[in-house]
Structures are given as structure tokens and as C-alpha cells.
Amino acid sequence: MNAQPMMNQDEETGEDVQEAVVTMHPMADRGQNLRIVEAMLFAAAEPIAMDAFKEFLPEGTNVESILADLTENYANRGVNIVQVAGKFALRTAADMGAILRREKTEQKRLTKAALETLAIIAYHQPTTRAEIEDVRGVAISKGTLDNLLEIGWVKMRGRRKTPGRPVTYGTTESFLDHFGLNELTDLPGLQELKSAGLLDGNLPPGFDIPMPRLSDDLTADEDPLDGTEQMPLEMHLPEDSAPEANS
Amino acid sequence: MNAQPMMNQDEETGEDVQEAVVTMHPMADRGQNLRIVEAMLFAAAEPIAMDAFKEFLPEGTNVESILADLTENYANRGVNIVQVAGKFALRTAADMGAILRREKTEQKRLTKAALETLAIIAYHQPTTRAEIEDVRGVAISKGTLDNLLEIGWVKMRGRRKTPGRPVTYGTTESFLDHFGLNELTDLPGLQELKSAGLLDGNLPPGFDIPMPRLSDDLTADEDPLDGTEQMPLEMHLPEDSAPEANS
Amino acid sequence: MADNENTGAPTNAWPDDMPKQAAAMLSDELIVDVDGFEGPLDLLLELARAHKIDLAQISILALANQYLDFIDRAKVMRIDVAADYLVMAAWLAYLKSRLLIPAPPNSDEVAPQDMAARLAFRLQRLAAMRQSAEELIKRPQLSHDVFARGAPQPLVVDVQREYGDNLIDLLKAYADRRQRKVVRQTYTVKRQTTWSIKEAREAIERLVGAMDEWGAFDMWLERYLATAETRRSVRASSFTASLELARDGRIELRQDEAFTPLYVRRRNSALEKQEDHL
Numbered sequence: 001m002n003a004q005p006m007m008n009q010d011e012e013t014g015e016d017v018q019e020a021v022v023t024m025h026p027m028a029d030r031g032q033n034l035r036i037v038e039a040m041l042f043a044a045a046e047p048i049a050m051d052a053f054k055e056f057l058p059e060g061t062n063v064e065s066i067l068a069d070l071t072e073n074y075a076n077r078g079v080n081i082v083q084v085a086g087k088f089a090l091r092t093a094a095d096m097g098a099i100l101r102r103e104k105t106e107q108k109r110l111t112k113a114a115l116e117t118l119a120i121i122a123y124h125q126p127t128t129r130a131e132i133e134d135v136r137g138v139a140i141s142k143g144t145l146d147n148l149l150e151i152g153w154v155k156m157r158g159r160r161k162t163p164g165r166p167v168t169y170g171t172t173e174s175f176l177d178h179f180g181l182n183e184l185t186d187l188p189g190l191q192e193l194k195s196a197g198l199l200d201g202n203l204p205p206g207f208d209i210p211m212p213r214l215s216d217d218l219t220a221d222e223d224p225l226d227g228t229e230q231m232p233l234e235m236h237l238p239e240d241s242a243p244e245a246n247s
Numbered sequence: 248m249n250a251q252p253m254m255n256q257d258e259e260t261g262e263d264v265q266e267a268v269v270t271m272h273p274m275a276d277r278g279q280n281l282r283i284v285e286a287m288l289f290a291a292a293e294p295i296a297m298d299a300f301k302e303f304l305p306e307g308t309n310v311e312s313i314l315a316d317l318t319e320n321y322a323n324r325g326v327n328i329v330q331v332a333g334k335f336a337l338r339t340a341a342d343m344g345a346i347l348r349r350e351k352t353e354q355k356r357l358t359k360a361a362l363e364t365l366a367i368i369a370y371h372q373p374t375t376r377a378e379i380e381d382v383r384g385v386a387i388s389k390g391t392l393d394n395l396l397e398i399g400w401v402k403m404r405g406r407r408k409t410p411g412r413p414v415t416y417g418t419t420e421s422f423l424d425h426f427g428l429n430e431l432t433d434l435p436g437l438q439e440l441k442s443a444g445l446l447d448g449n450l451p452p453g454f455d456i457p458m459p460r461l462s463d464d465l466t467a468d469e470d471p472l473d474g475t476e477q478m479p480l481e482m483h484l485p486e487d488s489a490p491e492a493n494s
Numbered sequence: 495m496a497d498n499e500n501t502g503a504p505t506n507a508w509p510d511d512m513p514k515q516a517a518a519m520l521s522d523e524l525i526v527d528v529d530g531f532e533g534p535l536d537l538l539l540e541l542a543r544a545h546k547i548d549l550a551q552i553s554i555l556a557l558a559n560q561y562l563d564f565i566d567r568a569k570v571m572r573i574d575v576a577a578d579y580l581v582m583a584a585w586l587a588y589l590k591s592r593l594l595i596p597a598p599p600n601s602d603e604v605a606p607q608d609m610a611a612r613l614a615f616r617l618q619r620l621a622a623m624r625q626s627a628e629e630l631i632k633r634p635q636l637s638h639d640v641f642a643r644g645a646p647q648p649l650v651v652d653v654q655r656e657y658g659d660n661l662i663d664l665l666k667a668y669a670d671r672r673q674r675k676v677v678r679q680t681y682t683v684k685r686q687t688t689w690s691i692k693e694a695r696e697a698i699e700r701l702v703g704a705m706d707e708w709g710a711f712d713m714w715l716e717r718y719l720a721t722a723e724t725r726r727s728v729r730a731s732s733f734t735a736s737l738e739l740a741r742d743g744r745i746e747l748r749q750d751e752a753f754t755p756l757y758v759r760r761r762n763s764a765l766e767k768q769e770d771h772l
Contacts, residue, residue: 035325039343042289042326045646056347078282079289082640090643096286097639099303110631113532119627135623137535137616138578178636188629189622198615198622290641339647349651357659359667366668384675398657426661435665445669454676 030066033057037066047087047177085176086183114144118153122175122187123199126157126168126222145169153178156229158222167229168222277313280304284313294334361391365400369422369434371457373404373415373469392416400425403476405469414476415469431459534582537561539617549618554610555593558586589613691738694731698739698758708748708757 036056040048053063067088071081074090082091092100110118117140120132133139148154153175159165171184181187193199218224283303287295300310314335318328321337329338339347357365360383367382368374380386395401400422406412418431428434437456440446465471531537541560542549565583568575592606634640736758739745748757 035323035340036343036346037325039325039339039347042337042643043339043343043347043647045643045648055349076278076282078284078286090289091636092286092290092641093282094634094640096283096290096641097634099283100286100290100641101638115627115631116623119630120623122630123623123626135616135619136532137620138533179630179633180636180640181633187626188633189626193622193626196618196622198619286641290644292644336645344650347650350654351651352654352656355655355657357657357663362659362663362667363671366664367671369664370668382675383671398655425657426664428661440665440669443665445665446673450673451676454672456672 029058033061033066034070037063037070041070041081041088041090044089047084047089047173049087053088082180083182084180085173087173089177091180110147111144113141114147117144118148118171118175121148121154121169122171122184123190123193125170125184126160126219127170128160128166128168130166132169156225157216158218158224159226161221161223165223167225170216276305280308280313281317284310284317288317288328288335288337291336294331294336296334300335357394358391360388361394364391365395365418365422368395368401368416369418369431370459372417372431372460373407373466374417375407375413375415377413379416403472404463405465405471406473408468408470412470414472417463434459534561534579535616535620537564537579538582538613539620542617549614549621552614552617554613555590558590561586562590688727688731691731691734694728695735695738698732698735699744708759 037053040053040056050063050067053067054061057063057066067081074081078093078096079090080093082089113136116136117132120135121127124131124135129140129145145154149156151174153172154169155172157168157170160168175181176183184190190199284300287300287303297310297314300314301308304310304313314328321328325340325343326337327340329336363383364379364387367379371378371382376387376392392401396403398421400419401416402419404415404417407415422428423430435443436458437446437454440456460466531540538557538561541564542552542557545560547553547557562583565575565579589606589609593610597606636642733756736745736747736756740747740761743761745761746759748759749755
């Protein structure tokens with residue numbers, strides 16, 4: 001836990017709020033901090049990073065411990081605190097879905113091809129269009145990647161340092177959020193697939209392969225995007241050959 | 248309390264969930280109902296009416312009592328259950344507003360025209376729009392005076408006792424505050440401006456800088472504002488429709 | 495098929511009589527549904543599944559036979575088979591022959607077992623990804639199984655404008671503007687010292703009233719040439735005005751030769767003198 005008092009931040013973060021708080025009794029303090037964290041979690045539209053909590057709490061507050069307490073407090077309730085993409089969010093308990101769902105409109109289902117593509121990107125990232133097609137054994141139809149990019153579950157990460165410099169794809173925080181994953185290593189069956197060598201490119205089984213990237217940092221064989229990438233709709237006209245009609 | 252068992256709703260709302268619930272122990276039942284109400288309150292985009300809760304709960308559930316319990320449970324927390332127009336909603340506690348509010352300071356600078364206008368008002372106050380334009384030699388563009396009034400450095404003082412009764416402008420305490428002046432008489436005079444190198448020596452005889460005044464009291468040629476002055480946005484539509492010079 | 499023993503492929507989980515039975519069983523449902531497959535790899539995987547082949551111990555030879563059989567049947571039934579399915583068929587036929595016929599010594603071609611292993615790997619990988627996709631979609635999903643706050647209250651951010659202008663900026667702006675205004679005024683005054691033709695004419699008329707004798711034009715004007723800047727203007731306007739006055743018969747002009755001084759005198763006095771002579 002890294003919530004040691006930080007001595008020299010006073011000038012930077014000194015605010016009225018803090019001054020009001022530090023005059024309070026330590027226990028009242030903690031109660032108030034719990035309330036602040038709870039209010040933040042409720043109010044937020046997006047998962048909140050640890051650092052974001054700290055901005056609203058007196059310096060030196062042990063945010064981890066407050067979040068742990070709150071998480072426990074909410075554990076058996078209709079609403080739970082979950083970690084997605086390393087950030088914290090309140091979500092209705094999983095078993096509430098069936099009860100609450102009838103109010104919501106049914107969401108659009110991904111096609112089988114889109115779902116497979118999404119899975120391949122998630123498990124193999126960073127990966128290129130050609131690699132996805134190699135795994136699937138078939139070309140990706142025009143709208144599939146567009147669709148995933150539009151939903152916001154997939155993003156362009158960079159460019160592979162190979163001839164043609166193909167764009168590399170990866171998943172987004174929104175993907176993790178949607179599927180309730182705290183990090184990519186939480187992907188179901190990832191360890192088994194990894195040890196079976198099935199997440200490797202075309203290398204023989206048994207070859208040691210890297211884990212999916214936990215971070216958005218570019219890998220050694222990736223260059224940053226150069227800004228010439230087109231937006232989803234035109235984006236993936238085959239790089240190689242066909243002057244395919246620009247629809 | 249109108250939570251009588253409603254006998255004939257079973258066919259309408261009967262779902263797996265309900266069947267699962269009715270087999271549970273009464274106390275577990277109540278806990279589950281609390282969870283459902285909590286999850287509904289959390290997930291809803293709008294405040295929820297009492298009847299709406301009933302649709303999602305086993306028939307005969309005492310929704311009032313559940314809401315009362317939940318309300319009490321949340322009473323001292325960072326989030327409260329409130330009634331809005333007879334409906335129920337979760338809201339962050341009232342005292343959280345001030346804490347969760349973030350302040351962001353945006354560094355800005357006045358436009359050259361605004362700075363000039365402000366300076367002219369400071370030295371020549373009480374002064375009218377026409378007089379400012381006379382000193383500047385160009386018309387004041389539409390937003391300039393608005394901006395100064397909005398920032399709070401300039402105020403309308405009164406009306407000049409001349410035909411047309413133009414509004415007179417002066418500076419505010421906030422102006423003195425911002426520019427570190429104790430009083431208007433601290434504004435440097437002609438000689439000081441010269442010795443500061445801000446005015447060169449080759450000024451024609453008769454070139455003068457007005458002596459800033461000491462008080463906010465209306466001068467002999469000013470009447471008080473009569474309340475018909477418009478608010479900034481419409482205030483200074485060009486009286487003369489002169490095309491404004493871009494300074 | 496008795497081929498299996500010769501292949502040296504991994505343990506064959508596929509009994510000899512299985513393919514024919516399965517093919518017969520599948521012919522209707524699979525062949526007519528050829529469009530339903532997402533490529534040859536998908537078809538291969540489907541065939542393997544239909545025959546309950548353990549992908550970990552797959553016999554590529556047996557699977558190749560299945561596939562080729564499938565394509566043959568599709569042809570017989572006059573079903574259009576897409577080109578890539580036929581390419582795969584050709585490749586599998588080649589692989590099959592390589593698996594059955596021992597390679598010549600010192601061949602540098604890829605060992606058929608490696609090719610088979612590679613295909614098996616791809617099938618396994620595709621199957622694994624399909625499995626993963628299913629497990630992924632089975633997870634509780636946001637807005638379907640799990641719900642976020644329905645009415646989020648985004649954190650309010652009060653934007654406070656902070657003006658960086660200081661007193662020096664203010665004074666500088668004021669002084670600059672006042673000074674510029676002064677320069678403008680001075681300039682305007684100077685412009686007034688330039689002569690219009692009308693002004694010049696009035697002045698010449700006034701002066702010439704006292705000039706009965708020839709006088710140098712320039713001398714007349716010198717009194718008005720206060721500064722170097724106005725000299726040209728005064729000279730030009732006066733010259734034009736004097737030509738006008740001469741045309742009107744008010745004055746006389748005389749110049750002895752080009753570029754010599756211009757002389758001027760009152761016309762009336764000239765007339766009077768002539769009259770006096772007469």
C-alpha cells in the first residue's frame with residue numbers, strides 16, 4: 001500500500017476542503033472519507049482510478065483500506081464494488097441482471113465472426129489483421145473490425161515493424177469494463193491456452209510465448225500510429241492489393 | 248400502506264426469479280428484496296415510483312418498509328435515498344457536493360482591446376462608451392465591455408447628464424484587488440508614466456492624463472442608474488451601428 | 495482405410511470404418527450447407543468435431559481423407575465450391591501423398607509431418623479461440639447482466655478563469671494607446687499644412703494683389719515653405735493655381751527659358767501700365 005503521508009504535497013493540493021477535514025477527529029475523518037469514496041463511486045459515469053480518489057481525499061489517506069472496507073460492506077448487497085481495468089466502479093450484483101433486465105432493451109448481438117475476431121484480438125494482442133485472418137483461416141469481412149472499433153472494445157494500437165507496417169489492434173478499457181475484467185490476465189482460460197502454446201503465431205506448439213500485454217505500451221515490434229490511419233469506415237481496405245471500392 | 252397482496256398479478260409478472268425467491272426463507276426473502284430495491288435505485292436513470300418497485304418484487308412485498316429500511320441505512324452515508332416528486336432516487340449526500348466539486352483554473356489574458364478599454368475606464372472614469380471610443384480612436388467591439396463587466400473589473404456607475412443619458416463606467420474593488428492597487432489614486436500619473444518609460448518625452452503640450460478619482464460617489468454630472476440598463480449580453484449593441492474597427 | 499498405418503502420424507483416434515459411416519451420415523447436412531462454413535479451416539474443424547476427433551491427437555491423414563471426400567461429394571452434387579476450398583483440397587491431397595510416400599533422401603522440402611503438425615496446430619488454435627469467444631460472451635456483461643449507475647452525476651468542475659494581466663500590462667496598454675492617438679493627431683495637423691489647389695489659389699490671389707512688378711515665383715512661395723515636407727505640395731498646388739489664375743486673366747506668368755525661375759505679376763497692373771503707355 002502506498003498511502004504514506006506525502007510531506008511535500010501541501011502547497012500543491014492544499015484546498016479549503018482539506019483544511020476543514022484535518023480539524024476533525026480521526027475516526028470522523030475516516031467516516032467522512034468512506035462517505036466521499038462512496039459518493040464518488042455512485043456519482044461517476046466511469047470507473048475511477050485510485051489516484052482520482054486521492055485527489056478528493058486528505059493527503060495521506062489510505063484509499064486502499066477505505067476501498068477494501070467499502071467493498072466488503074457492499075459484498076452481499078444489490079450493488080457491488082468491482083474492479084475493472086484496474087479502476088473501481090459500482091455495478092449491480094450479477095444475480096440482479098435477470099431481475100433488472102426486462103426493463104432494458106436487448107442489446108445488439110455480435111456476429112459469430114465479430115465475436116471470434118474480438119476473442120482473437122483479446123488473447124493475441126497486439127495483433128494485426130493478417131494474423132487474425134490466419135487464426136480464423138478466412139478473411140475478415142469488411143464491417144467486422146469496423147464494428148468492434150465503433151463499439152469501442154477494440155482500438156488501433158500502433159504499427160508492426162514489419163514490411164507493410166500493418167496496424168496492430170488491441171482491446172480497450174471499455175472492453176474490460178463490459179466483460180467485467182480487471183485486467184487482461186483475467187481472460188478466461190488464458191493460462192491454459194498459453195501453456196498449450198495456442199496463443200502463439202505459427203510457431204510449433206511448446207514454443208514459449210509472451211503474455212498478452214497488460215499495458216497499452218507499445219511492444220518492441222510496434223511503432224506508434226503515424227496518424228495516417230483512416231477512421232473505422234474506410235480503415236481496413238486491404239493494405240496489400242485490391243484497390244477495393246471505397247464504399 | 249398499500250402493499251396488500253395482489254392476487255392476480257402472478258401471470259403477468261411471474262418469472263423464474265420470483266419462483267426462486269418464494270422458495271426462500273422469509274428473512275432471506277427480505278434481504279433479497281432489499282437487494283433488488285437497492286439495485287433498481289442504482290441502475291435507474293430516473294426516480295422510481297413505488298408501484299414500479301412492486302413490479303419487480305414478489306407480490307405482497309411491503310415495499311414501503313423496505314424503502315424505509317434502506318433509507319435509514321443510507322441516511323448517514325455518502326449517498327442518500329431521496330424522494331423526488333413522490334418517487335425514489337439515490338443521490339450523493341448534500342454535503343458531498345462541495346467536496347466533489349473540482350476547481351480548475353484557466354489561465355487567460357485579456358485581449359489587447361479589452362486591456363485598453365479597461366485602462367481607459369480606470370483613468371477616465373466615470374466615462375461613457377463614446378468617450379472610451381474617442382480616446383481609443385476606434386469603436387469598442389461587441390464583447391469587450393461585456394467581458395470586463397463579467398469579470399467584475401468594470402461596473403456601470405450611473406448615467407451622464409447629457410443628451411442620450413449614456414451609462415457611465417467605472418472600475419470596481421475587484422479591479423483594484425487584481426492589479427494590486429490600494430486605491431485609484433495609486434494609478435501612476437503622467438510624470439510617473441514618463442519616468443517608467445511607458446510614455447516618451449515627445450508629447451505635445453497639453454497632453455494630459457486625467458487624475459483618477461478617489462471615491463465611487465456619483466459626480467455632479469452623473470445621475471444614478473435607473474434600472475433600465477440591460478444586462479451585459481445585449482447591453483452594448485452598437486448604438487450607432489458603426490462597423491467596429493478591429494484594433 | 496488402411497492408410498493410417500503407413501503415415502507415421504500420431505496415434506490415430508479414428509477407426510478405419512468411421513470416415514465412411516460419418517460421411518454417409520453427414521453428407522446431407524454438411525454438403526448442402528457448404529456456404530455456412532467460414533472457410534476451409536472452419537470446415538476441417540467441423541469435420542473433426544462431427545467425427546469427435548480429439549484435436550490433440552488428430553490424424554491429419556484421416557481428416558484429409560474426410561475433407562477430400564466431402565469436396566468430391568459436393569462436386570458430384572454439383573454444388574459450387576469456392577476456390578479456397580479447392581485450394582485446400584489440392585493442398586491436402588498433396589500432403590496426403592507426401593505422408594504416404596516416403597520422401598527422397600536429402601530432400602530439403604518441409605517434412606510432411608511438420609506440415610501436418612502445423613495444420614493440427616491451426617485447427618487447435620481456431621477451436622481454442624472459438625471456445626474462448628464462447629466463454630467471453632458467457633461472462634456477465636455490462637448493461638445486460640450487470641448495470642452501471644443509471645443516472646451518473648459527473649463530477650462538477652468549476653472552471654475559474656484567472657487573468658494573467660498585471661498592472662504593467664494595463665499601464666502599457668493605456669500609455670501606448672494614448673501615445674498612438676497623439677501621433678495620429680500630429681499627423682493630421684501636418685496633413686492640414688499641405689496645400690490644396692484652392693488654398694494655393696486663394697493665397698496667390700491675395701499676394702498678387704500687391705505685386706505690380708515681376709517677381710520670382712519661388713520667392714513668393716518661400717514664405718510658405720515652412721518645412722521640407724510641405725515644399726513639394728505647396729509648389730505643386732501653387733503652380734497649378736497660378737496656371738489657373740493666368741488662364742482666368744488674373745495674373746501673368748513669364749519664364750525666360752526652361753528650368754529658369756518663373757516670374758509672376760498682377761495682370762491688372764500690366765494692363766494699367768500698357769494703358770498708361772497708350
